[in-house]
Amino acid sequence: MYTPKPEHKFSFGLWTVGSVGRDPFGEPVRRALSPVEIVHLLAEVGAWGVNFHDNDLIPIDATPAERDQIVHNFKYALAETGIVVPMATTNLFSDPAFRDGAFTSNDPRVRAYALHKTMHAIDLGVELGVGVYVFWGGREGAETDAAKDPVTAIKRTREAMNFLCAYVIDKGYNLKFALEAKPNEPRGDIYNATTGNMLAFIATLDHPEMVGVNPEVAHEHMAGLNFTHAVAQALEAGKLFHIDLNDQAFGRYDQDFRFGAHNIKSAFFLVKLLEDYGYGGSRHFDAHAYRTADLDDVKAFATGCIRTYLILKDKAAQFNADPEIQALLAEITADDGSLDGFKGAYSPQKAAALKGHTFDRVALGQRGQPYERLDQLTVELLLGVR
C-alpha cells in the first residue's frame, strides 16, 4: 500500500545514505560506500533519484582520468537501475579553502575559486542530466560581525549568483537554481538565514525567473519556525524549485532526522500542502541515519522516510474526504456574500462605502471558531482512530 513509484519522485543525496556517521564528537562508525553502491542501495529501497555534491562523486583532488572513470561507472549504475539524477550542487564548505566562506569570503582568491569550482560542478551536473542546481552556502556567514560587513556579504553573493546565472544562460543549459537557507551551523550566523530572506534576495537578482528556493525542514526548525508556512510562501510565489525533507527539533543543532521522526503533525501539514497544491518536483530526503545504525538500519532509515511520506499523503487524502472535517471547514469559512461588494480590487467608491459601513464589532468578537474540535479530529485522524 505504501510502495514508492517513480511518479512520487523520491530522491536521496549520495551524502545521506552514504553518511559514515562522523560528528563533532565522534569518529566514523560505518564504512564509506561508493557512489555505485549507493545507487544500488537506493534502487533497493525504491528511490527514483539520486543527487550529489561535486565531491560526493568526484574527489576534490581526482585527476581528469579518474573523474571520467568515476562518471562512467556512475552512469552505468544509473542505467542498470533506472535511477535518475534530478539535482546536483557544489561542495563549498568542506575544504579548508572555504573556512571563511566561498562567495562571501574576505579573500578575493577564494571568491574566484568558488566561481571556478561551481562552473565545473554545474557542467558535471548537466552532463548527468540534472534540471535543478542547488546552492547551500554553509560557510557564508560569520562568528563575529566585526570581521565581515553584512551588506558587503549580500553584494558579493549577488555578484556570484548573477555571474552563474549568466553562465548557465550563455551555455544554453536547461537549468534552474534553488537556493537553500540555514540560520547557523557551521557558522555562528549564516547570511540569508531563512527561506524568506532567500526569496527576498532572489527578487534582487538579474535573472530572478531562473532562481527559486530549496527549503529544508531542519533549517527552518533550527530557528523554531513553521516550515509549512515558509514552503507555502515559496509555492505561492512559484519559487518552490526543490525541497529537502527531514526532521528536527526546534532550537537544536542540525539533526537531519528521518522524515517525520520528530514531529508527525507538522510533517503531515507539509505533505498535505505539497499534495494539495500539486508540487511537481523531487521529494528529496536530506537526512541521515542515527550514528547507532549499521547498514541494515541505514536501509530501514531510507525506507522509513519514504513510507512516512506515503502514509501522510494517504492521511491528507483522508482529511480531504472526511465529512465531519469538511463540514467544519465549510462552517469556518462560511460567507453569506453580504459583504461581496467590498471585495476585490480597489476603487474609490468601494473604499468610501467600506469606510462608511457600520460594523457590529461586539458581535464579530463573540463569534468563536471550532478550531480545537477541528485540530482534535486531525490528531485522531493521524493516530488512525477515525
Added chain:
Amino acid sequence: MYTPKPEHKFSFGLWTVGSVGRDPFGEPVRRALSPVEIVHLLAEVGAWGVNFHDNDLIPIDATPAERDQIVHNFKYALAETGIVVPMATTNLFSDPAFRDGAFTSNDPRVRAYALHKTMHAIDLGVELGVGVYVFWGGREGAETDAAKDPVTAIKRTREAMNFLCAYVIDKGYNLKFALEAKPNEPRGDIYNATTGNMLAFIATLDHPEMVGVNPEVAHEHMAGLNFTHAVAQALEAGKLFHIDLNDQAFGRYDQDFRFGAHNIKSAFFLVKLLEDYGYGGSRHFDAHAYRTADLDDVKAFATGCIRTYLILKDKAAQFNADPEIQALLAEITADDGSLDGFKGAYSPQKAAALKGHTFDRVALGQRGQPYERLDQLTVELLLGVR
C-alpha cells in the same frame, strides 16, 4: 555627552512608556497615563517623536466628538513640546473581533472591518503628520494549520495590502508602509514570520516601491536570528523604512526589554550598521519598562534606551577610528589585484579564463584570519578598556 538631539530622531510609541505593566499572569501595576501626559514625559527624557496605534490615542468606542477633543488636546501637547509624530499604526489585535486575525481572518466580515478600521486609522495618522504607516499583524496566524490554509492567508494579506496602497495613492497621501514581521505570540505561528519573509512578500505587491519593512530586534531574536543581518538585507534593498529598537533573549516570550539590556554586543553591531550606512529614519524604541518599575523607573527606562544608543554610536565611531582595528580590517580584506580580471559582470571569455585558471587550493586553505583578535579588540572597546 550622550544628550539626545532632534537629529537623532529618537521616538517612542504611546504604548511603550505608557505600559501599565499587565502581563499574562498579572494585573496592571501602574496607572494609565493620558496621551498628553506621555507626550510631556517623552519631552522630558529628550525624545523627538511619538508614535501610536489608533486606539492608543482614540478609544475604540469613542464618539466623533470625543475623538476630535482628544486629537485637539494631543496636537496642543505636541505643539507645546515640539514633539513630532513620525509614524502611526492600526490596532488589529486587541479587540475580540480579531481573535482569528484581521486581514487573514476566516470570517469575511472581519476582513472587511479590518480594512475599514485601517483606512480610518490612516486618515488619523495623516492628520497628525506621519510619513510612515506600520503594519504589525499580530493576530495573522494560527494555532493549527488545519484551520487556515497558509497559501490563502498570503493571498488575503496581499489583497488587503494592495487595497490599502491604492487607497493611499488615491487619497494623495505622502505615506510609506512598513511591514513588521514576528514569528509567534500571540498566535501559535504568525504568517510572514521573519523580516526576510516580509521583504519577499513585498516584492509580490502591486506597489512594492511604497512598501518597506519595520524590523524589530525582539521579533527576530525570538527566532534566534541575527537581527543585524536582517536589517542589512532591508537596508541594502532600500527597504528599511522604520525600525523597532529593544532587546530580547533568543527563544523566549516577547520581552521588549530596554535597548541594549540583553546583548550589548549585538546592539553595538546594529547601531554601527545604521550609522555607517546613514539610515535616515526614526530610531524608534518599541520597548517597555519592567513590571517592577514605578513612574520614575519608567523614565529611567526611556532615558536608558536613548543613552545606550548614543554610547554605542560613539563606540562605533571609535571602532572606525581605531588604528589597530582598522589595520586588521585592511589585512583581512587585502586584495593584491591579481585576480581583478575575474571580477565584475559576466562574459564568456571571463568564464572560460576563470574555469581554466589553476588555484592553489591547499595554500588558500592554509591562510587563517585574525578574527579572534579582531573580536577581542571589539569586546575591549565595548568594555571601555582601550
Added chain:
Amino acid sequence: MYTPKPEHKFSFGLWTVGSVGRDPFGEPVRRALSPVEIVHLLAEVGAWGVNFHDNDLIPIDATPAERDQIVHNFKYALAETGIVVPMATTNLFSDPAFRDGAFTSNDPRVRAYALHKTMHAIDLGVELGVGVYVFWGGREGAETDAAKDPVTAIKRTREAMNFLCAYVIDKGYNLKFALEAKPNEPRGDIYNATTGNMLAFIATLDHPEMVGVNPEVAHEHMAGLNFTHAVAQALEAGKLFHIDLNDQAFGRYDQDFRFGAHNIKSAFFLVKLLEDYGYGGSRHFDAHAYRTADLDDVKAFATGCIRTYLILKDKAAQFNADPEIQALLAEITADDGSLDGFKGAYSPQKAAALKGHTFDRVALGQRGQPYERLDQLTVELLLGVR
C-alpha cells in the same frame, strides 16, 4: 472505547477551562464562568477532579462571609457531580504586590505577606480535601541579576518552604508539596528553572520527604528539553507527586496547548512512561483552549485532552504487546551473561579483574543497533497503520 473513568484520575484547574482568553495583546473573549459552572462543565466532559488557586475560588478581596458562601456553593457542586479536589495552590503572581516575587521579593513585607497568604490557602485546600499542594513561583525571578542575588533567592525560597512544611506538620495536615519549575515568563528568568533544579533544591530542605515535584510539559519544552526524561528522573526518585499535562513548541512563549496538540510522539513516550511505571497521581491538564474558541470549543478542548491521553495509553499497551517491536527490544538489550562478574556493587577484586580484562574495542564499535527500524515501527504504530 476512550471513555474517561474515575480511576484514570483526569483533573483540570478552574483556570483552565475557565480561561477567558486574555493574552498580552488582547482582551478577554469569553465570559468568566463561576467555579460552580466549571465543576458542572468538568463533570460533563468526564473529569474526575478539579484543582484551584486560592483566588480562582475566593476573590482576593472577598469578605469572610463571601468566602464561606463560595466554599459552600462549591462543595455543593462537588457533591452533586462527584468531582473531587485533589490539589490546590496559591496565587502568588497576579496581584501587584508580587510584582518582584513573593518568597524571593526584595521587600521583607511581601515575603511575610506571601507566607500569610499561603498558610490561609493551605487551610482552604485542606478544607476541600486536597492531598497535594502545588507551588509555582511564577514571579520568583528577575529581569536583571543586578537587582537580586541568586544565592539569596535560593536561601529565601528555602526559608519559606521550610516554614510551610513545618506549618503543615504542626497542623497535622495530610499533605504533600509539589514544586513546579519554569524557566522564564512572566519573569526574564525564573529561579529553579527546570524540574532538575527543583529536585536538587528539595534535597536541601528540612523535610525533603514531604516535598516532590509537579513537572509541566510546556515549562520543560520552553527550554527545549525532553520532558519525558525530566519526569523519569522524578519518578525514579519517588518524587513525582503531581504532573501538569499540556503541550508546547520548544523555545516559545508559554502556550499551554491541548495535550498532544503539538508533538504526538513526545506525548506518547510520556504516557507510556507514566503507565509503564504505574504513576498513581492525578493526570492534571494545565492547558487552555485557543483564544478563538467559544464555550462549545472549550468543551471540545477538554474532551480532546482526555481522549488523546486514553488513545496514547492504548498505543502504549499495543507497543508493549507488539511482537516485532518486542523482539527488536530483546535484541537491542541482549546480554549473554559473559560479563556478569563485573556487574553489581564494587569490590576491589572486581575492579582489578575489570581493569585487567581485554576488550575488543573495534568489535564493540562495529555493532550497530536497529534504532531507525524500531523508531519507524513506533511512528507507524502511532499512525495506526500496523
Added chain:
Amino acid sequence: MYTPKPEHKFSFGLWTVGSVGRDPFGEPVRRALSPVEIVHLLAEVGAWGVNFHDNDLIPIDATPAERDQIVHNFKYALAETGIVVPMATTNLFSDPAFRDGAFTSNDPRVRAYALHKTMHAIDLGVELGVGVYVFWGGREGAETDAAKDPVTAIKRTREAMNFLCAYVIDKGYNLKFALEAKPNEPRGDIYNATTGNMLAFIATLDHPEMVGVNPEVAHEHMAGLNFTHAVAQALEAGKLFHIDLNDQAFGRYDQDFRFGAHNIKSAFFLVKLLEDYGYGGSRHFDAHAYRTADLDDVKAFATGCIRTYLILKDKAAQFNADPEIQALLAEITADDGSLDGFKGAYSPQKAAALKGHTFDRVALGQRGQPYERLDQLTVELLLGVR
C-alpha cells in the same frame, strides 16, 4: 593590568587550544599540536593549568611503552613551565564503541568497557596530580525514547558512579568528581540535561559528598537557561567543584566561543558571582578558536578568554564600590525591621501571628523598584562610561 597570575587559576584543556578546527561540515584546518607544544603555548599565554581527556594525551591504541614515554615528556613540559594539571576526564564519546553511550549503552560489554577505561584514566589523572575528575557523558542519551528506557538509563548511570566512587575511596585517591550536564548534541537528547538534573542525581548516590558539578556556560545556554542561576545553586549547595567557561548563543549548536564573546552582560554576572562568593577552583576555559583562526589567532583566542575574565572581575569590584549603585541596592533591600518577628524558624506562635496580621496589599503593590535604573547603571559600568 589584566595580567594572569597563578592565583587566578586559569586553565585550558588540551582539546581547546589544540583544536584542529574540524566540524560536521568541514575538514581540519590547523595541524595537530602535541601535548608538549600545547603546554608551552599555555605557558606563553599565562595559563596556570592544563586539563585533558585520557586520549588527548595517550592515543587510545598506544602501547604501554608509548604511554610511558608520552607521560614522561608531558611531565617534563609541566616541570619546565610550571603548569599544573588540576583536572582530568575520560573520553567516552569519540570511539565507535560508544556510539550508543558508555555507562548507559544498551550493550553490557560497552558498559563494562566504559568502567574499565575510566578506572585506567583515573589512575592516569592521579598520576599527574589532578584533584578533580570530570564526567561528561556526551553519548549518554538517545535519538528515540523507544530504544532506551530513561529510568533504566538513570539506574545504569548511578551504578557506574557508585562503582567509581568506591574505586577512588578504595584506592585512597584524594579526588573529587564533577559531573557535567548537557541537553543535547551529539545525541538527540542527553540524560541529566541541566546542572539542576545533575545536582538532583548526585543526591541519590552512595557518596554524594565526593561528587559535585562542572557546569558549562554553553551547555546551559543551549537550553536558553540563565547560567549564573545554575552556578548559584551549585555554589550555594557546596557543589561547585569545577566550571567550564566559554560562550554561546541560546538555542544553537554547541558553539564553545571565547569567554564573553557572545554575551558580555551574562559573563559579567557570572564572574561577579564567582568572585563575590570566593569560588576557589579552576577558571577553566572549555572553548576553542573560530575555524578561521591560524595558530597566532588561537593564541589571541586564549589570551582573550583570560583578559575578558580579568576585565570583568575588575568591573565586579567597581560595581561593589560604586556609591550610586550601592545606594540603590540598599534602597531596594531596605528593611525597617518591623516584621522581624515573622522571620526565621517556624513556631506555632509565629505562624498564628503571621496568619492574623493585616497586610496592606494595595500599598505593597504600589511600591515600584528602580531596577531599570540599576540595570542601566550596570550597562554603563560595563561600557566603561562611568
